[in-house]
Amino acid sequence: MGQGPGEYVSPWDFDIDTTGLYILDTKSKKVIHYSEEGSFLEERKIPFFLQML
Secondary structure (H helix, E strand, O other): OOOOOOOOOOEEEEEEEOOEEEEEEOOOOEEEEEOOOOOEEEEEEOOOOOOOO
16 A cells, blocks of 8 residues: 555545446545456546545
């Protein structure tokens, strides 16, 4: 776990669809996409993240 491509620090939620697995990492503010086989495909930064009170 870490800050590198395909790595996460604080996974909060995930979703699965026909293209693979998506993990929401709240600490790194990014969504990470993995294939159905578990290979890292891409990640996208989230420009902001609302915090729950």
